[in-house]
Amino acid sequence: xxxxxxxxxxMVHRVSGIALxxxxxxxxxxxxxxxxxxSFLAWTEQPLVKLGEWAIVLALAxxxxxxxxxxxxxxxxxxDWQKGLAAAAxxxxxxxxxxLALAL
Amino acid sequence: xxxxxxKGGAEGRFRQFEVPRQASQTVLDVVTYIQRSLDPTLAYxxxxxVGMCGSCAMTVNGVPRWTCRTHVDRVLDKDSxxxxxxxxxxxxxDLVTDMREFFDKWARAQGQFKGNRSKRDDFQAVKPASxxxxxxxxxxxxxGCGVCYSACDVVAWNPDYLGPAALNRAWTLIRxxxxxxxxxxxxxxxxDAGCHSCHTHMSCTERCPKQLSPTAGIAGLKREVAKSxxxxxx
Amino acid sequence: MLWIAQxxxxxxxxxCVAVHLATVIYAVQGGLSAAEILARTRGNAxxxxxxxxxxxxxxxxxPIGLRSVLIEWLGWRGRSRDLFLLIFAAALAWMGMRAAxxxxx
Numbered sequence: 001x002x003x004x005x006x007x008x009x010x011m012v013h014r015v016s017g018i019a020l021x022x023x024x025x026x027x028x029x030x031x032x033x034x035x036x037x038x039s040f041l042a043w044t045e046q047p048l049v050k051l052g053e054w055a056i057v058l059a060l061a062x063x064x065x066x067x068x069x070x071x072x073x074x075x076x077x078x079x080d081w082q083k084g085l086a087a088a089a090x091x092x093x094x095x096x097x098x099x100l101a102l103a104l
Numbered sequence: 105x106x107x108x109x110x111k112g113g114a115e116g117r118f119r120q121f122e123v124p125r126q127a128s129q130t131v132l133d134v135v136t137y138i139q140r141s142l143d144p145t146l147a148y149x150x151x152x153x154v155g156m157c158g159s160c161a162m163t164v165n166g167v168p169r170w171t172c173r174t175h176v177d178r179v180l181d182k183d184s185x186x187x188x189x190x191x192x193x194x195x196x197x198d199l200v201t202d203m204r205e206f207f208d209k210w211a212r213a214q215g216q217f218k219g220n221r222s223k224r225d226d227f228q229a230v231k232p233a234s235x236x237x238x239x240x241x242x243x244x245x246x247x248g249c250g251v252c253y254s255a256c257d258v259v260a261w262n263p264d265y266l267g268p269a270a271l272n273r274a275w276t277l278i279r280x281x282x283x284x285x286x287x288x289x290x291x292x293x294x295x296d297a298g299c300h301s302c303h304t305h306m307s308c309t310e311r312c313p314k315q316l317s318p319t320a321g322i323a324g325l326k327r328e329v330a331k332s333x334x335x336x337x338x
Numbered sequence: 339m340l341w342i343a344q345x346x347x348x349x350x351x352x353x354c355v356a357v358h359l360a361t362v363i364y365a366v367q368g369g370l371s372a373a374e375i376l377a378r379t380r381g382n383a384x385x386x387x388x389x390x391x392x393x394x395x396x397x398x399x400x401p402i403g404l405r406s407v408l409i410e411w412l413g414w415r416g417r418s419r420d421l422f423l424l425i426f427a428a429a430l431a432w433m434g435m436r437a438a439x440x441x442x443x
Contacts, residue, residue, distance in 0.1 A: 031437035
C-alpha cells in the first residue's frame with residue numbers, strides 16, 4: 001500500500017528511538033570508565049566506528065525532528081501546514097548530520 | 105484491462121478477469137460488470153453508488169477507497185487493477201467484510217450522545233461560530249465507511265485499538281457543549297486501546313473520502329485526557 | 339499518565355539534546371582526547387546538574403517509548419513487559435549517573 005510521508009517520518013522516529021535505546025547503555029558504560037577513556041578513544045578512530053558515531057548522531061537528530069513534529073501536531077492548534085512537518089523534521093535531521101560530517 | 109479480484113474468505117486467492125474499458129468508468133462499475141457478466145458468485149456491497157453511503161469501500165491497488173467514486177483512469181496500473189476487501193476486518197466472502205468490530209469499537213469509545221434535556225426543556229443555543237462548534241463541524245460528517253480503519257497501521261498492529269473513526273466520533277462529542285458524558289468518555293478513549301496509541305501516521309487523514317482528519321481529533325483527545333487527569337477527574 | 343510523562347520528558351530532552359548536539363559537534367573539531375575533555379568537565383557543577391537532568395529525562399522517556407514498540411511489534415502483553423521496562427529504566431539511571439559522576443565529579 002502506498003505510504004505517505006507521515007508514515008515514513010514515524011518509521012524513522014521509531015527505528016531511531018530503538019537504535020538510541022540500544023546505544024545509550026553502551027554510551028553510559030564508556031563514559032563511566034572515564035579513566036580508560038584514551039585507549040577507548042584510540043579505538044574509535046577506526047573509520048567504521050566513526051561511521052557508526054555519525055549514524056547515531058543522525059539517529060538522535062532524526063528522533064528529535066520527529067519528536068518535535070509529534071509535539072507540534074498534538075499541542076498546537078490544528079492547521080493544514082502541519083502535514084508538511086514531516087519534511088521539516090527530515091530537514092532538521094539532515095542539517096545536523098551534515099554539520100557533524102563536516103566536523104568529523 | 106486485467107482485473108484481479110479477491111475470491112474466498114480469510115483464505116482465498118485473487119482471480120483474474122478481462123474487463124472491457126469504458127470512458128468514465130468507476131471501479132464499482134467494474135465489480136458490477138464482473139458479477140453480472142463473468143462471475144455471478146462474486147459477493148460485494150454497494151447502495152447509493154453516488155458517494156453518500158460509504159457501503160462500497162474496498163481495497164483498490166492496495167489502498168482503501170470508495171469504489172463508486174474512484175475512476176478507473178485514476179488508479180489503473182499499466183493495464184491492471186487489483187480489488188480486495190477492506191483490510192483490518194474479517195472477510196465474510198470475497199469483497200464483503202464483517203464490520204461488527206468497527207461499530208463495536210464505536211460503542212466502546214462512548215460514541216453516543218448523552219444529553220440532559222428533555223422535550224419539556226428549552227433548546228440549548230449553540231453558537232455555530234464558536235471555536236468548539238467549529239471543531240465539531242470539522243469532524244462531524246463521518247458516515248462510518250471504514251476506510252480510515254482499514255488504512256490505519258495501529259489497527260493492524262494492535263487488535264484492541266479503537267481506531268480513527270470511533271475516536272473521531274468521541275472527539276465530536278467531547279467538543280459538544282450539550283453532551284454530559286465527558287469524563288466517562290475520556291476514560292473510554294484513554295490508554296493503549298485509545299487515543300494514546302495513535303502515532304500520527306495520518307493514513308486516516310490522507311484516505312478519508314470526506315476529507316476529515318481523525319488525527320486532529322485524536323490529538324485533541326490526548327490534550328483533553330491530560331487536562332482531565334490534571335484536574336483530578338480520573 | 340504515561341503520555342504526560344512522555345511528552346514532558348520529551349520537552350526537557352529537546353532542550354538537553356540541542357545543547358548536547360551543539361557541544362558534541364563543537365568538541366569533536368580538532369580531535370578528541372580524554373585529557374582535553376576531562377579537563378573541561380571535571381569539577382563542573384553546572385555540567386553535572388545539566389547531565390543529571392538529562393539522565394533523569396532519558397530514564398523516563400526511553401522505556402515509555404520502547405513500551406509501544408514492545409506492544410505493537412512484539413505483541414508483548416502483561417506484567418512481564420512492564421517489569422522488563424522498569425529494570426531497563428533502573429539500569430539506565432544507574433549507568434547514566436555513573437557516567438555523569440565519572441565525567442563531572
